[in-house]
Amino acid sequence: MTSTTDVDTAQRALQRRTLAVVMASQVFSGAGLAAGITVGSLLAEDMLNTTSLSGLPSALFTAGSAATALIVGRLSQNFGRRTGLAAGYAAGALGGAGVVLAGYLDNVLLLLAALLVYGAGTATNLQARYAGTDLASPERRGRAVSTILVATTLGAVAGPNLVAPTGTLAEGWGIPALAGPFALATLAYSVAGVILFLLLRPDPLLAARTMPPSTPAPATGQASARAFAGSVPAGAVTMVLTQVVMVAVMTMTPVHMHAHGHDLHATGLVIAVHIAAMYLPSPITGILVDRVGRVPVAIASGGTLLAAGIVAATAPEDSVVLLTVALALLGLGWNLGLVSGTAMIADSAPAATRAKTQGAVDVSVALAGAGGGIASGMIMSATSYPTLSVLGGVLALAVIPFVAVSATRGTKFGRGQHASRMRFVVPDATRGTGGGAVSTPPR
Incomplete structure (x- = not known):
């Protein structure tokens, strides 16, 4: 045998x-x-x-x-x-x-x-x-x-x-x-x-x-239960909110820079750093999601996006350095949200319906990105880039109460049982x- x-x-x-x-x-x-x-x-x-x-x-x-x-x-x-x-x-x-x-x-x-x-x-x-x-x-x-x-x-x-x-x-x-x-x-x-x-x-x-x-291996005890807490709605909301905020601020940053006299080289540098921050931290994010937990990393994504909004809003109009920092934080916040949200859905969706659920969630994420791009232009036209940035950061904070409730009520692995x-x-x-x-x- x-x-x-x-x-x-x-x-x-x-x-x-x-x-x-x-x-x-x-x-x-x-x-x-x-x-x-x-x-x-x-x-x-x-x-x-x-x-x-x-x-x-x-x-x-x-x-x-x-x-x-x-x-x-x-x-x-x-x-x-x-x-x-x-x-x-x-x-x-x-x-x-x-x-x-x-x-x-x-x-x-x-x-x-x-x-x-x-x-x-x-x-x-x-x-x-x-x-x-x-x-x-x-x-x-x-x-x-x-x-x-x-x-x-x-x-x-x-x-x-x-x-x-x-x-x-x-x-x-x-x-x-x-x-x-x-x-x-x-x-x-x-x-x-x-x-x-x-x-x-x-x-x-x-x-x-x-x-x-x-279920997760039992070696981590209660830490394991916290790490794998989450639900499909929590994962979906995490990815949708981080996508909206990221697309909205990213889309309007080149417009903001052009309006204040920055050339294409400076704009390209800022966006290049942003894209790098979206993907390159992934190995570290993956380790944090697995060891610290899905929910803590999702909460960190909201806090990171708020920081990005504040830095972008307060950056002097001629400061490429601070705008670069803001867009790097924006990319990092998106990365934290995507990896933690994806892991929540993989944990919670049954194998029998997993692909259909994941496809539906990604539809929501795609539409959220489109909505964020459209709304960003309207908001910036009616107010300003700093206002858009702050509003985006505040919106990202909605991740925190949602996933916190999920951590309490959602699916939790490793609780009261021997995991295998x-x-x-x-x-x-x-x-x-x-x-x-x-x-x-x-x-």
């Missing part, structure tokens, strides 16, 4: 394989995401011959992302992560190809439709983080999420640096230079989808369904003689 140690070893090996495959796909998908978004507004401005609609690509990306998050979640729910994520990346690649074709034909209607479909890649890129948590033991889910986010960062850094070379290549083929990065996105999303479809076997979500409900790690065991061919074997999870 197979021992518990053998079962745990097999599961850890499968989790390592899953993380390696998803990380490889995320490096490519991150490049595709960043390359397209970098020039999307410029391409729209060029083809529409107006600057008033240059923000349309962002709106279309978001709409496509929200719709795809739900579809990818449902596909994953019914057929596994491999099918859902691969289909999402295929749609993103199709959208990228459509943008290239629209640029070649100078067809605005095709451009708008293709940008909407291109948003599928954005949603799938974000949904992939959940695949890293399906087989992770509860006390390592935060680190699993952070691992995926760091892999995305590698691609996101490479993507914008390939904009110029792909533009030159596109011109050589008679395609507008600004459509070139979308050709890169098409290739990158295609490779990401192929990697997942061919190599994400066994499927982590389907494998997780063969396991009994899991996840196992997947099925009888083997020797069942009649009492034998057992580690199952091969469904593909």
